Amino acid sequence: MTEEIIVSFDQVEKKYEKETVLKTISFDLEKGKFYTLLGPSGCGKSTILNLIAGFASPSSGTVSILGKDTRDTPPNKRKINTVFQDYALFPHLNVFDNVAFGLKMKKMNKEKIKSKVTETLKLVRLEGFENRDIAEMSGGQKQRVAIARALVNEPDLLLLDEPLSALDLKLRTEMQYELRDLQQRLGITFLFVTHDQEEALAMSDEIMVMKEGRIVQTGTPNAVYDEPINRYVADFIGESNIVRGRMVRDYAVSFAGKTFTCVDGGMQPDEQVDVVIRPEDLVLTEAEAGDIQIFVQTQLFRGVHYEIMGQDDAGNDWMVHSTRQSEPGRRVGLTFDPQDIHIMRINETEEAFDERIEQFATAAYEKTSKGGAGQDD
Amino acid sequence: MTKERKWLAVPYHLWIVLFVIVPVMLLLFQSFRGLDGSFTLVNIQTYFTSRVYLTMTLQSFFYAFLITVLTLLISYPAAYFLAQTRHKQFWLLVLILPTWMNILLKTYAFIGILSQTGFVNQGLNFIGIGAQQLLFTPLSFLIVATYIEVPFMLLPVFNAIDEIDGSMIKASRDLGAGEWQTFASVIFPLSLSGVRSGIQAVFIPSLSLFMLTRLIAGNRVITLGTAIEQNFLVTQNWGMGSTMGIVLVLIMFGVMFLTRRRRKGVTVR
Numbered sequence: 001m002t003e004e005i006i007v008s009f010d011q012v013e014k015k016y017e018k019e020t021v022l023k024t025i026s027f028d029l030e031k032g033k034f035y036t037l038l039g040p041s042g043c044g045k046s047t048i049l050n051l052i053a054g055f056a057s058p059s060s061g062t063v064s065i066l067g068k069d070t071r072d073t074p075p076n077k078r079k080i081n082t083v084f085q086d087y088a089l090f091p092h093l094n095v096f097d098n099v100a101f102g103l104k105m106k107k108m109n110k111e112k113i114k115s116k117v118t119e120t121l122k123l124v125r126l127e128g129f130e131n132r133d134i135a136e137m138s139g140g141q142k143q144r145v146a147i148a149r150a151l152v153n154e155p156d157l158l159l160l161d162e163p164l165s166a167l168d169l170k171l172r173t174e175m176q177y178e179l180r181d182l183q184q185r186l187g188i189t190f191l192f193v194t195h196d197q198e199e200a201l202a203m204s205d206e207i208m209v210m211k212e213g214r215i216v217q218t219g220t221p222n223a224v225y226d227e228p229i230n231r232y233v234a235d236f237i238g239e240s241n242i243v244r245g246r247m248v249r250d251y252a253v254s255f256a257g258k259t260f261t262c263v264d265g266g267m268q269p270d271e272q273v274d275v276v277i278r279p280e281d282l283v284l285t286e287a288e289a290g291d292i293q294i295f296v297q298t299q300l301f302r303g304v305h306y307e308i309m310g311q312d313d314a315g316n317d318w319m320v321h322s323t324r325q326s327e328p329g330r331r332v333g334l335t336f337d338p339q340d341i342h343i344m345r346i347n348e349t350e351e352a353f354d355e356r357i358e359q360f361a362t363a364a365y366e367k368t369s370k371g372g373a374g375q376d377d
Numbered sequence: 378m379t380k381e382r383k384w385l386a387v388p389y390h391l392w393i394v395l396f397v398i399v400p401v402m403l404l405l406f407q408s409f410r411g412l413d414g415s416f417t418l419v420n421i422q423t424y425f426t427s428r429v430y431l432t433m434t435l436q437s438f439f440y441a442f443l444i445t446v447l448t449l450l451i452s453y454p455a456a457y458f459l460a461q462t463r464h465k466q467f468w469l470l471v472l473i474l475p476t477w478m479n480i481l482l483k484t485y486a487f488i489g490i491l492s493q494t495g496f497v498n499q500g501l502n503f504i505g506i507g508a509q510q511l512l513f514t515p516l517s518f519l520i521v522a523t524y525i526e527v528p529f530m531l532l533p534v535f536n537a538i539d540e541i542d543g544s545m546i547k548a549s550r551d552l553g554a555g556e557w558q559t560f561a562s563v564i565f566p567l568s569l570s571g572v573r574s575g576i577q578a579v580f581i582p583s584l585s586l587f588m589l590t591r592l593i594a595g596n597r598v599i600t601l602g603t604a605i606e607q608n609f610l611v612t613q614n615w616g617m618g619s620t621m622g623i624v625l626v627l628i629m630f631g632v633m634f635l636t637r638r639r640r641k642g643v644t645v646r
Binding site: 053055074088102149 | 542544545547548549550551552553554555558562563566567569
């Protein structure tokens with residue numbers, strides 16, 4: 001079965017005067033999935049939204065919606081709605097009229113508008129708020145109104161432009177669950193833009209990590225987290241220990257003065273690589289029992305875990321997330337499993353990366369997990 | 378600290394008492410005095426029974442209304458397009474600049490432009506229509522009064538339109554509204570606060586324009602302003618003049634009431 005493609009970018013470039021904000025972007029958004037564009041501010045995420053919504057047109061390349069080139073389609077003729085960062089609710093209209101706005105523009109009859117708005121307000125748990133003024137609503141409620149106002153139009157694609165950034169932490173987590181739940185219940189494609197990696201990991205089917213106008217890596221949250229393509233992605237998504245290493249041969253990497261078994265391959269022998277190990281994959285042991293030994297420098301209590309910073313004999317810094325306590329000044333050992341070691345080639349393209357991962361990591365992963373090494377995925 | 382603040386408020390309180398409360402009380406007091414200085418209600422009675430005064434009031438109202446509508450019709454589109462131009466502050470300044478000039482100067486300039494041998498009639502002669510009587514007609518009064526009042530409408534309307542967040546327009550387009558629908562259901566309602574201020578700033582002074590009625594309309598238009606001036610300076614009937622002054626104050630309150638903000642919490646960010 002071929003999935004229905006909602007939006008497709010083909011070699012899209014966007015220039016503003018002399019500055020190129022998007023550099024040859026290509027991707028497809030399939031129906032019913034939750035996509036996230038993740039990247040720091042100014043990386044071009046919002047430009048992609050503007051191109052899809054119709055507030056900007058590409059300098060070159062094509063943006064197609066449901067297979068049709070959109071160059072001449074104004075925003076109001078696209079079956080795509082947006083939840084704006086600052087909500088952009090109309091202050092002169094009450095909650096009902098805000099949500100009804102899109103339907104009124106379509107000249108739908110009053111009865112139908114009423115039932116649809118009521119239904120949608122119920123969906124975002126705002127029944128009974130119909131006659132409230134926007135100014136009377138809290139941040140979280142405004143957020144829901146904005147979502148309802150977009151969803152009531154039954155768009156093919158919902159664009160969400162950092163919609164949670166103005167909310168406090170607790171509300172934000174709550175909304176993450178709700179958004180994910182809404183998306184799965186309605187089956188509408190979501191394109192969510194954020195600079196918050198936790199949001200991206202929690203909600204998405206697929207994450208597109210952006211850097212300076214390019215999509216650096218696309219993949220499921222697990223794939224992007226476990227197999228970051230390069231130092232940038234590894235650093236941006238979660239905390240990581242990145243150390244310089246050398247590929248001895250396939251499935252063997254040398255770093256911190258020792259050679260370890262790993263699950264990656266496909267590099268040149270003796271190739272210089274970056275080695276990533278997530279802080280939570282490192283297990284604290286007695287110094288002698290560890291794969292590597294570190295000298296603990298600082299320890300921070302983070303609530304769920306301790307964050308321990310230390311240095312090994314080769315001078316590499318290590319961050320460990322452990323539920324066990326240590327002590328600054330102590331020498332401790334760290335152990336880790338082969339599949340916790342992730343190797344990144346320097347300057348590898350996404351295509352080459354995907355191909356190599358396909359070939360080596362999967363095969364090796366299956367091999368090791370059959371061996372019973374309990375790796376939770 | 379609070380003591381110093383209190384001292385800072387003294388000029389304000391003095392101003393309010395000396396130039397607002399006392400004059401209005403005096404006006405009220407005068408309006409109950411007859412020509413002989415005795416306390417009487419005859420002024421009010423005369424005002425509301427005399428055909429002359431009532432017609433004059435209606436006429437003032439009518440002209441003030443026309444002037445307000447005309448300034449709005451000119452200022453709204455101007456403000457709308459101004460808010461979208463690149464150097465809007467500069468163009469706004471250009472349009473506001475005439476208010477820096479003395480009103481008498483501007484009026485005399487119009488006498489020159491509209492007179493029998495003036496610029497407009499020269500033009501009309503040239504294209505063969507021939508000179509028309511322009512000066513001392515209600516039409517010239519409307520033109521000049523509108524010209525003078527336009528900046529006072531333009532400024533608040535421009536500010537209101539300019540303050541509308543660009544994301545409102547984006548949201549409207551995103552929800553399927555075309556350009557015209559966006560204007561009618563988002564931009565216009567959100568700019569109403571400016572329109573209201575503009576109406577207050579134009580309608581109320583227009584009720585009592587008296588210099589223009591004489592210099593431009595040649596007393597063919599008589600507004601309440603003219604009548605008050607006549608009562609105070611010519612017929613020396615201060616009681617009647619004051620009564621009309623009070624009526625004018627009441628009308629102003631009425632206009633303020635009609636153009637007040639109706640809904641609480643409507644703010645345009």
